[in-house]
Amino acid sequence: MVVTEGVADVTNGLIAIGAGLAVGLAGVGTGMAEKDIGAAAIGAITEDSSLFGRSMIFMVLPETVVIFGLVIAIMAIFVM
């Protein structure tokens, strides 16, 4: 934190909080979505192991959300 003429510059801190929130909240959302799919997928694979590939496709679909969060976080820290 840089203090110039008695005013604290919190820009970097705010960027870091923003980046953290972007990844963190997106991660929580993805986790909630994957939780149910994962449970169902494991059930299906136990019944028939040939379903592994197809289960995996459904399992990782919500992951895109956390990737969005990650991109925003990286852009916030490094690009902006």
Place this chain on the structure above:
Amino acid sequence: MLLPESMSRIVVAGTKSRMEDAIDAFYSVGSLHVIDHTTGDDGLSIGSPTPSTSKASERLLKVRAMEKELGITNKTSTADVAVEDVRKQISAGDVESVEREVLEAVDARNDLTQKITELNARKQNLETLERLSLPLDLYSGYNSLAVLVGTTVADPTALSIEGAEVFADYRKKKGGVVAVFVRKESADNAAAALADYGFAEIQVPQGPKGLTPAEALKKVDADIAAATERLEAANTSLDALRSKHMSFLKGTDEELAIEVEKGSVPLRVAVSRYSYVMDAWVPTAKVDAVKAGLEQKLGDDVYVEFQETRGRKLADSEAAEPRFSKVPTRQKNGKIVSEFEYATSLVSIPRYQEIDPTVLIAIFLPLFFGYMVGDLGYAIPFIILGAYGLKKTRHKDWRSIALALFFGGIWAAIFGLFFYGEFLGMHFIGGHYDDVGAWHWHEDSVALGGTSVTWDWIFGQQFPEWFANMMPSFDHAAGTHHGVGKLVEVGFLLKLAVYIGIVHLAIGYLCGFYNHMIQENGRGAFFAKGGLIISFFGMIAFCYALTNAMMASGGADWGLLTDGGTTCVVFILSIILLAIGTGIGIKGEGAMGAIMALPEFLGQILSYTRLAAIAMSKAGMALAFNYICIGMILPTMAVIDAAGDTITVLDPTANIAFTIIGILLLAFLHLVIWTLAILSGGLHALRLQFVELMTRFFDGNGIAFSPLREIRKKTFFSSKNANIDTQEV
């Protein structure tokens, strides 16, 4: 290479009397995928198994039961046996005689096991009764008395029942034991009183007069010891039987299984009174060879007729009779690519009418893996592990994993050396020469108190210039960087990942277009996938223009006129492409699908930024671990270098104990990163193939080409003549 092998349908007809020879001939040509006959109104019915099948399956059951008893599994390694010997032994009734031998030993063992269980139960009862110290004969032999003996949960020592004598004992851990001697007419009252204590009756063993439980216990212990000894002997003899008959049983199992399978072929074939008719798929290239092979073996008793060579148009398959509509898929890949078929099969078997994605997986899976790992230090163990796996394992699934690791390792080495310039998360080069040829360390280098450990700093020696020139260089205000810093050139890595994604997705969309073209026609493909492809490129141009405009940060022209108007041109072009693409899409797939596709493009492309993200995550961990182990634990000292800067260097004269601790810790922590690299790198590389690439064009749900063929692992033909029988034509 891309499409599965072309298939033709043939009909084989022959006389029923030579059915068994015919089945042998079908197996020997090894290329017939039988189409199951379904009873219809053509006057033909389904055949019945050959006469020897029922005996063979009965024997197979016996053999499998024996294998189970003796603990022989698929993993048990046994010597291979000659088919001729096995057949001779089977017909000589060896299965039955071995069964008698094995059953006798197994029965003996089971009897002993049961006896020991009974003796143990008796022992437990005696131990309980020992606490009451009454001789065993006193518990029985009364005319007017009933005796209730058993254990209780609650403490029974204070129990008193009218007209009865009670012996009781209670210990906190073992619970209570009680014996009640009561007149027969009051027995019900006593039982009711005992029920409150959680009474459970036990069997009192008989014994001669005056025999105490303690004495009886001694005898039971001796009996148990004797029985255990005999059980051990029985187990030893079973083990001996196991090693004696192991190879015979496994060989027989395989031979009988093949015999039963062959014998059931008539169940899939149509028969009339004197003849059989079989429909089968054969790879088009082998039709003539199959026909010649069958005619050579069966002479005039067989007739083979070519029916059709199935095209890739969906309409052809829909027009066919239901049982001929699905064509089996035989993937046509080279030796190396075919190892990756396992990855495709994890999703589904490709349809006959579509591109087999295996070759794309074989190219991109290791490439993405290598890009994400991107480190020479991690690559070398991957290459070694992959090569070792390929040498050791024959199992299809493991081979494909080993091959992916091997090629992934090679790509990781290439990226690590020529792109990132890294070994174990540490860059080779940590500084640069200035205009007058003096060496300066980067600002973040440990030499100047930063956190970035590099190899030239560890060695205290700069690498030659040609080595640095192999890697891409980046000009920063503080000097030139050699090699792509995963945590420095973040923008560049992200952009590169997006470009890789665009190429990968474009390949996927083009494959989809091609699939529709061969399944329908050019017009169908244009409406189904053409619009989507145009929209895809439109969306890319749109995002490109938008990002440029945003980065130019506004103004009256919204940043569109930066780059001398290029952005504006791209923007207009993107709108036109999007409009055309969506228009075609609406006509082809409906408004909903075409409009929903637009935001999806964005998600698909951004999904590839994980390539950069995972590379960064590993670099971040490695940075921390390297700084802890080398920068903080290893002893250092300050010196003044040639350029006159005060720098920190490793102190070679310091206590060696710290050096050893630092290196051991470093090795362990890098092992952690390396293991995580398999999981995250491997799984995400695979995911990009399965989800982003294959969903663009892959339908799956094909049926695998499974020809009639003997698969022998434990048995072999000892004579050369017989061997020809199993060769594929």
